[in-house]
Amino acid sequence: MKTFCPEDTLYTIIERYPETIPVFVSNGFPQMSDQEKREKFAKTISLESALMLKQLDLQIFSKLLNEAIEQKKSSVDATLNQAEQKEDDEALNVVGLLPCPVRLPLLEQFNEFNESYKKSHSIHINHELKAASMGLDWVQENIDGVEDPEKLPDLFISAGFDMFFDEQKIGKFKKDGVFEDTSGLDSFNSLFNDLNLKDPRGHYGMIGVVPAVFLINTDELGDRPVPQSWEDVLAPEFEKRVSLPVGDFDLFNAILLNIHKNYGDEGLRKMGRSLLTAMHPSQMVKSNRSKNTKPIVTIMPYFFTKMVREGGGMQAVWPSDGAILSPIFMLAKKQKIEKLQPVIDFFASKNVGEVLAHSGLFPSVHPDVDNRIEKDKTFMWLGWDYIYSQDIATLINHCETVFNDSVDMTREAV
Numbered sequence: 001m002k003t004f005c006p007e008d009t010l011y012t013i014i015e016r017y018p019e020t021i022p023v024f025v026s027n028g029f030p031q032m033s034d035q036e037k038r039e040k041f042a043k044t045i046s047l048e049s050a051l052m053l054k055q056l057d058l059q060i061f062s063k064l065l066n067e068a069i070e071q072k073k074s075s076v077d078a079t080l081n082q083a084e085q086k087e088d089d090e091a092l093n094v095v096g097l098l099p100c101p102v103r104l105p106l107l108e109q110f111n112e113f114n115e116s117y118k119k120s121h122s123i124h125i126n127h128e129l130k131a132a133s134m135g136l137d138w139v140q141e142n143i144d145g146v147e148d149p150e151k152l153p154d155l156f157i158s159a160g161f162d163m164f165f166d167e168q169k170i171g172k173f174k175k176d177g178v179f180e181d182t183s184g185l186d187s188f189n190s191l192f193n194d195l196n197l198k199d200p201r202g203h204y205g206m207i208g209v210v211p212a213v214f215l216i217n218t219d220e221l222g223d224r225p226v227p228q229s230w231e232d233v234l235a236p237e238f239e240k241r242v243s244l245p246v247g248d249f250d251l252f253n254a255i256l257l258n259i260h261k262n263y264g265d266e267g268l269r270k271m272g273r274s275l276l277t278a279m280h281p282s283q284m285v286k287s288n289r290s291k292n293t294k295p296i297v298t299i300m301p302y303f304f305t306k307m308v309r310e311g312g313g314m315q316a317v318w319p320s321d322g323a324i325l326s327p328i329f330m331l332a333k334k335q336k337i338e339k340l341q342p343v344i345d346f347f348a349s350k351n352v353g354e355v356l357a358h359s360g361l362f363p364s365v366h367p368d369v370d371n372r373i374e375k376d377k378t379f380m381w382l383g384w385d386y387i388y389s390q391d392i393a394t395l396i397n398h399c400e401t402v403f404n405d406s407v408d409m410t411r412e413a414v
Contacts, residue, residue, distance in 0.1 A: 011042035094127040096157030102360035160250025166393035180334040181205040183348035188365040205330040208356040211323035219313040234270040242274040243295035254326035256399035272406025303361040322380035
């Protein structure tokens with residue numbers, strides 16, 4: 001069912017679907033949050049014209065609007081948020097955060113799988129798979145105060161390092177051998193041949209990754225060379241001219257951890273001094289239209305570079321020393337593996353991998369998925385040897401402290 005047309009005015013879309021207001025506001029239309037300003041502005045301009053002025057891609061933006069509309073619908077088939085919850089010892093419990101650009105297509109596929117699973121196994125699946133934008137606090141609610149692994153959800157899905165490695169959170173259960181990777185992916189996609197992404201200890205299953213790349217404002221670059229590497233971005237000429245995805249918890253901490261591993265505390269200080277502003281990725285693509293000092297470099301998930309209109313002043317650059325990776329993990333309870341295995345197989349499947357790779361530009365680890373990324377593109381991965389040799393939660397806190405202190409010192413000096 002078609003929800004809106006490119007020729008519709010912004011006012012028509014918002015009046016029909018008020019749930020789209022946050023999408024407009026976070027993508028360069030702050031006046032959409034004010035009723036009086038909407039009356040003056042939104043009635044006179046079409047969606048197509050407005051996006052042309054903002055240099056935003058119509059297809060990608062429409063996808064974000066449709067996601068907001070679909071999330072509002074009460075249909076279980078569309079969102080699965082209202083799925084019946086059963087207090088049943090035989091039921092499985094699946095929770096997680098899905099990357100926003102792929103959440104709806106993944107939910108649609110999971111809904112079909114779920115119906116088939118219930119018919120063939122007579123087992124109900126309680127599931128809450130929400131948008132990653134909700135943050136870790138929501139997942140944390142499922143484990144707060146839990147000491148008995150029996151009371152944990154049976155399967156978790158989320159990106160990043162924050163919670164899964166914290167020994168005060170899920171990490172403490174991992175340490176006790178509660179989880180096991182039975183995804184059956186003995187070899188990963190050839191795109192990652194040199195990275196050894198598979199957990200050698202067999203706890204964490206990985207289904208995909210979120211790469212961080214650069215978006216360069218060529219109008220602001222001046223006579224500076226285009227930064228090609230992470231080291232280039234840390235250079236003095238980009239001090240207070242870099243935008244970072246601070247609010248994107250999983251990717252931002254992956255960036256901090258990799259910078260610390262490769263450049264130490266001084267690298268974190270340089271990155272702190274380079275920070276001009278913290279933006280959500282959807283805001284970064286139009287950062288060249290800021291009225292104040294504009295970032296030269298924005299660091300963002302690869303997906304959001306596709307919102308940039310061709311022919312504008314923004315240029316995507318894949319780092320020559322590798323796009324920093326935030327992993328998309330799956331943790332499954334060992335004691336429930338027999339019942340869980342079909343669910344694990346679903347999330348580790350080629351079909352799910354293609355949704356990640358093609359709808360979200362989140363490369364899949366499945367060996368049969370065409371990630372549509374050139375073979376010469378490289379990645380920067382923290383590495384399992386490093387991960388298991390560190391207290392990752394403590395290290396994240398250290399990295400954040402060093403980074404934030406440098407940001408504060410830079411602002412005080414201005």
